[in-house]
Amino acid sequence: AQPGAAAPVAAPLRDLEWGQINFLHTTDTHGWHGGHLQEPQYSADWGDYVSFAEHMKKKADDQGVDLLLIDTGDRIEGNGLYDASDPKGKYTYDIFSEQSIDVICTGNHELYQADAVTREHDITVPNFKDSYLASNLDYIEPETGNQIPQAKRYRKFKTKNQGLNIVALGFLFNFDRNANNSVVIPVEETIKEQWFLDAIREKPDLFVVTGHVGLRMKEFEQIYKVIRDQNWYTPIVFFGGHAHVRDTRKFDDNAFAIASGRYFETIGWMSIDGVTKKGDDEFSAQASASFKRRYIDNNLFGLQYHTGLNETTFPTEHGRNVTKMIADGRKALNLDKTFGCAPQDLWMSRAEYPSNSSIFTWLEELVMPDIVVNKERADVPRLAITNTGMIRFDIFKGAFTIDSTYIVSPFVSMLNYIPNVPYNVAKKVMPLLNNGGQLFAGNMDPALDAKYLVSPEQWSLATQPQLENLETESPVHFMDTADGQKPLGDGDSSERPGLIGGYTTKDDLGDNGDDTVHSPLKFYAVPNCIQTEIDFPIKGDPDKVDLVFVDYVQPWVIMALKFSGGDYSTDDVKVWSNETVTDMIAGWIWENWKVDC
Numbered sequence: 001a002q003p004g005a006a007a008p009v010a011a012p013l014r015d016l017e018w019g020q021i022n023f024l025h026t027t028d029t030h031g032w033h034g035g036h037l038q039e040p041q042y043s044a045d046w047g048d049y050v051s052f053a054e055h056m057k058k059k060a061d062d063q064g065v066d067l068l069l070i071d072t073g074d075r076i077e078g079n080g081l082y083d084a085s086d087p088k089g090k091y092t093y094d095i096f097s098e099q100s101i102d103v104i105c106t107g108n109h110e111l112y113q114a115d116a117v118t119r120e121h122d123i124t125v126p127n128f129k130d131s132y133l134a135s136n137l138d139y140i141e142p143e144t145g146n147q148i149p150q151a152k153r154y155r156k157f158k159t160k161n162q163g164l165n166i167v168a169l170g171f172l173f174n175f176d177r178n179a180n181n182s183v184v185i186p187v188e189e190t191i192k193e194q195w196f197l198d199a200i201r202e203k204p205d206l207f208v209v210t211g212h213v214g215l216r217m218k219e220f221e222q223i224y225k226v227i228r229d230q231n232w233y234t235p236i237v238f239f240g241g242h243a244h245v246r247d248t249r250k251f252d253d254n255a256f257a258i259a260s261g262r263y264f265e266t267i268g269w270m271s272i273d274g275v276t277k278k279g280d281d282e283f284s285a286q287a288s289a290s291f292k293r294r295y296i297d298n299n300l301f302g303l304q305y306h307t308g309l310n311e312t313t314f315p316t317e318h319g320r321n322v323t324k325m326i327a328d329g330r331k332a333l334n335l336d337k338t339f340g341c342a343p344q345d346l347w348m349s350r351a352e353y354p355s356n357s358s359i360f361t362w363l364e365e366l367v368m369p370d371i372v373v374n375k376e377r378a379d380v381p382r383l384a385i386t387n388t389g390m391i392r393f394d395i396f397k398g399a400f401t402i403d404s405t406y407i408v409s410p411f412v413s414m415l416n417y418i419p420n421v422p423y424n425v426a427k428k429v430m431p432l433l434n435n436g437g438q439l440f441a442g443n444m445d446p447a448l449d450a451k452y453l454v455s456p457e458q459w460s461l462a463t464q465p466q467l468e469n470l471e472t473e474s475p476v477h478f479m480d481t482a483d484g485q486k487p488l489g490d491g492d493s494s495e496r497p498g499l500i501g502g503y504t505t506k507d508d509l510g511d512n513g514d515d516t517v518h519s520p521l522k523f524y525a526v527p528n529c530i531q532t533e534i535d536f537p538i539k540g541d542p543d544k545v546d547l548v549f550v551d552y553v554q555p556w557v558i559m560a561l562k563f564s565g566g567d568y569s570t571d572d573v574k575v576w577s578n579e580t581v582t583d584m585i586a587g588w589i590w591e592n593w594k595v596d597c
């Protein structure tokens with residue numbers, strides 16, 4: 001870890017169980033390759049991961065088993081190391097490519113902005129040559145306008161030590177907010193394409209399906225069914241992401257899927273035993289494989305423990321060099337520059353909303369009234385709406401740095417508005433966004449599913465097994481009111497005093513997946529959107545308001561207006577300001593949190 005990073009923590013650890021073929025999995029790292037500087041339990045950096053992987057490969061070689069590395073996308077957006085440079089990713093692409101990865105695919109974040117799509121095509125795809133898979137993603141070449149596969153559709157290879165034949169695929173969920181120099185081919189179409197039908201007839205010993213896909217989303221289900229129909233006995237292992245959770249899903253005795261969290265907090269471990277090498281006699285392959293998984297907390301204490309090494313013997317020269325690349329990049333970007341001092345912790349979901357510790361209450365009550373200002377519309381009362389998914393991480397008490405800005409909200413979203421909306425129409429929008437029932441259930445228009453208004457942690461928690469026993473009547477993303485909140489987990493650490501709060505994952509294999517034994521944390525559901533009334537009359541309601549909203553929520557706002565009796569379209573939308581909301585929030589912090597810390 002870099003100098004200055006928080007010290008690793010000591011905690012009870014569960015061992016990794018090795019099999020014939022083993023995997024290390026990262027996903028949704030979002031630029032956190034420098035590790036978590038304010039959270040010791042996730043403070044190892046990408047250089048430490050390079051050292052870790054090198055030692056683990058040696059262990060695999062010594063045992064005559066195989067170890068493969070997987071990354072399932074969303075490597076960018078969410079941390080100063082990526083977002084603060086111009087062009088974005090000036091340091092992260094080189095840092096990331098120092099890891100030797102066997103199968104890598106694309107996430108939706110690599111596709112939001114056209115320049116990011118191009119960088120992926122020009123930098124990451126060549127960096128990972130044969131390992132980069134794009135089963136359902138095309139790129140539009142700028143020179144010719146031709147639509148070409150972003151990378152190879154699938155990969156067939158033999159493992160180093162066991163000689164197992166693998167067919168690997170790399171998918172993205174049916175994402176439709178991608179920049180127009182990319183084309184995401186829906187999974188249901190892809191699985192009918194000839195190359196795919198050929199791939200699943202290759203008769204490998206093991207299918208490795210990677211995807212920036214939530215494990216419980218329909219896309220993996222579809223892929224599983226079509227592979228299994230063609231291959232009754234072949235083990236299939238899925239590596240997913242997007243949902244920002246630790247999870248393992250069982251499709252059948254021979255098919256499991258793992259998701260390895262978010263923000264480089266977690267390194268996923270999956271091992272498989274009982275994979276039969278197919279000879280001429282195909283039926284020799286009928287035996288059931290066994291799957292084991294662990295979610296490794298990404299800190300030096302754990303990484304050293306799992307390799308059997310110590311502070312001195314753990315870092316490899318390569319790993320150290322990568323750690324230095326990270327430190328140099330952070331320094332060049334001045335990421336540790338403090339420009340405010342947060343007076344307290346502000347939580348996304350670890351505090352109830354509304355409450356003094358909720359980041360959304362802080363935004364709604366303190367920040368929005370100050371930043372939603374436009375001289376030309378100063379005399380018009382306004383309703384300002386943002387989605388809660390715009391905020392990506394908590395604010396910790398203490399130094400708020402350039403890095404923190406991008407960690408809290410990396411998006412380049414700006415504010416738009418519709419002027420002079422009758423108040424009795426405008427006031428119905430927010431209740432519809434938060435409790436639209438069928439309107440935003442995704443049945444009428446999947447792109448308007450309300451789950452896309454909240455952060456992935458929120459919507460995917462709703463489908464997690466640990467929620468089955470909760471007394472929550474509605475999925476998290478359709479919370480009716482703030483009063484309906486229930487803590488997700490009991491938060492009771494009294495049984496295991498001295499444990500650090502953290503992930504206590506329950507998945508289809510049980511509750512022993514986390515390598516580190518934690519005490520559970522309480523989480524609360526949050527609404528899809530929050531709203532602030534600004535410059536309202538002291539008495540009574542205004543006749544008309546400017547309806548101001550972050551541009552991301554525009555399609556939902558237009559639809560909600562229609563249902564509220566307001567016939568507006570995108571033609572009625574105007575630009576409120578040319579500053580990103582992230583910059584506005586940073587500006588507020590600069591002005592209001594000036595105290596030294």
Ligand SMILES: Nc1ccn([C@@H]2O[C@H](COP(=O)(O)O)[C@@H](O)[C@H]2O)c(=O)n1
Binds near residue numbers: 242243
């Ligand atoms: N401009 C944007 C883009 C996305 N969001 C939020 O992010 C969620 C998706 O997160 P991933 O990391 O999985 O891509 C989405 O559901 C939105 O809540 C946003 O607010 N603004």
